[in-house]
Amino acid sequence: MTGEIKQRSSFELTMRRLLSDRAGLVSLSFILALIAVAIGADAIAAITGHSAVAQFHDIGLTPTGLPVPPGTDFLFGSDQLGRDVMVRLAYGARVSLSIGVVASLLAALIGVTVGLVAGYFGGWIDGVLGRLMDLVMSIPVLLCMLSLVAVFGSSLALSVTVIVFFSWTTMGRVIRGQVLSLKEREFVLASRSMGAGHLSIMVTDILPNLGAPIIIYTTMMVPTSIIFEATLSFLGLGIAPPAPSWGGMLAEAANNSIYMFAWWLVLFPGLALLLTTLSFNILGDALRDALDPSSSKHRLRKKPSKLVEAAS
Known part of the structure; x- marks a missing residue:
């Protein structure tokens, strides 16, 4: 008697493929640990007794005025002002993750909206929105940021605004291309023939x-x-x-070539940036493979089993 075949939903299949990706799981674990560090930055500061801006000139600097290397008092060492590098890294993780996630979500929202409208309506609307994306991509980023900082001053909100302004075009172009192919599918034509409005088709059928x-x-x-x-x-x-950020910590280490005497001032912020960006990129690849069952990765996994079946 043959066993009953259990039907799995697309979500279950996606999670199964994602959980089988070891690199993706390691990356996800690192990201979750980084989020925990960012959330618990205040707890880390309380445990060590060092705030992100407190300067310890007595124990955080050597008699010659150089930063203290990693040790019992400062696990990741101190910087040129006697501040705890580990605590500043934790608060820097909060800044980097908050900016990265918030800016990416806002940029995705704008890009999806513009790409959906441009790809669905086409014609002069597509032309205008396409030229708008070209215009944004042609603006020099640093010159724009210098002008804005000179007027409004440096701030977290300004950084997010600039990142969103220059990032949404990538999502817009991707979504536009997808919508151009989807709007000619049978289910979209069927909805249009049944009298569905443009907004209803875009939101319920294409999106x-x-x-x-x-x-x-x-x-x-x-x-x-x-x-x-x-x-x-x-x-x-x-x-x-003095608000800590990973890029700001690297800039402070580069001043007066202090990194030549204190390697940890470059190693730890640089390693945090490297591992964070690498983890998100690997997680993105894992999500792509999990959501696309026809990817080359899954085809390669299935190939040996097909050969065995053919041999048998």
Whole structure:
């Protein structure tokens, strides 16, 4: 008697493929741990007794005025002002993750809206929105940021605004291309023939079929936003000091070549940036493979079993 075949939903199949990706699980674990560090930054500061801006000139600097290397008092060492590098890294994680996630979500929202409208209506609307995306992509980022900082001053809100303004075009182009192919499908033509309105077709028929690319590209926009913020902070255009950020910590280490005497000032912020961006990129690849069962990765996994079946 043959066993009963259990039917699995698309969500169950997606989760099964995602959980079988070891690299994706490791990346997800690191991201969750980083989120826990960012949320618990206040607890870390309380446990160590060091705030992110407190300067310990007596125990945080050597008699010659150099930073203290990693040890019992400062696990990740101190910086040139005697501040705890580990505590500043934790608060920097909060800044980088908040900017990366918020900016990516806002950029995705704008990009999806513009791409959906441009791809669905086409014609002159597509032309105008397409030229708008070209215009945004042609604006020099640093010149724009310098002008805004000169007028409004450095702030977290300004960094998010600039990142969103220059990031939504990527999502817009991707969604536009997807909508151009989806709007000619049979289910869209059937809804149109039944008298459904444009908004109803876009929201109920086309948008649900864009879930996979939206999730994937939003995930992959997070590391780009984090690097964007770190670059702005490194150039002095990000959040105003003494608020900690990974890019700002690297910039402070580069001043007066202090990193030549204190390697930890470059190693730990740089490693945090590298591992964070790498983890989000690997997670984005894992989500792409999990949401797309026809990907090459799954085809390669199935190939040996097919050969065995053919041999038998």
